Amino acid sequence: MSLPWPRLRGLGARFGLAVALLWVLAAAAAPLLAPSSPRAIDLTADLQRPSLRHLLGAGENGIDVLTHILYGARVSLIVSVMTVLLSAAVGTIVGGVAGYFRGWLDELLMRSTDVLLAFPGILLAIFITAVLGPSLANVVFALTFTGWTGYARLFRGQVLSLRQREYVQAARALGASGRRILGRHILPNAAGPLIVQATFGIPGAILAEASLSFLGLGVPPGTPSWGALVDQGTQYLLIAPHIALFPGLALALTVLGFNFLGDALRDALDPKPVAMR
DSSP states (O other): OOOOOOOOOSHHHHHHHHHHHHHHHHHHTHHHHOSSOTTOOOGGGTTOOSOSSSTTOBOGGGOBHHHHHHHHHHHHHHHHHHHHHHHHHHHHHHHHHHHHHOHHHHHHHHHHHHHHHTSOHHHHHHHHHHHHOSOHHHHHHHHHHHHHHHHHHHHHHHHHHHTTSHHHHHHHHTTOOHHHHIIIIITGGGHHHHHHHHHHHHHHHHHHHHHHHHTTOSSOTTSOOHHHHHHHHGGGTTTOTHHHHHHHHHHHHHHHHHHHHHHHHHHHHSOOOOOOO
16 A cells, blocks of 8 residues: 655645755755855854855854854754654554554553653753763664654554554454554554654754754764854854854744644645534
């Protein structure tokens, strides 16, 4: 069975799709679009406001803000995509096993999920990165450790709903294994809600990575990151507000665009009948 192919309509959907494409393009083509190297410094342009030399201004030691925003998009892309893929994989396995086999295994897995859900995800991520140290891999691990629970509960609910369908019972009667039923019959039919959850998970991961980098617990020092650039800009808000303003705008537009895209996907994949008046 093929996965659903949604048709996106509306201004919000087009805006979200445009933002997503622009974000991916900026991350992929950062070496071509950036006016300088992310490690380049220009002491003569320290804290310089936007000009023809530095289109979005310069930060400490004359680093080019536009360059760091473009390369920071790469960090956001890697962290968000890896986090969503790993979280979805872990959550789908846990939720599928719990929902299909039920019994004591369902109780064990879901109570473990509830324990993790009882803690704020960002606080757990801060604790994990503080213990492991700042690095890209540790950020992905921390966000995956706290992010798979939503996928697990969502897919478990889908499995509980779909496991009683006729085609699942027919496959079970023909002797198909639980793994085959989950992978070939249930997962394709539950793909819509999972895709929507993943779309909303991307801006969440972007915000979480920016928050960790803002606190100095994200990517290593010197690595371009929107959160680290905003952190640097908070020290110069009165004399050089552009350092925090432009990466903050990039962060806000990206998150807003993906939220619009997630709303459009949710409406396209799960249409609700309009009540008659």
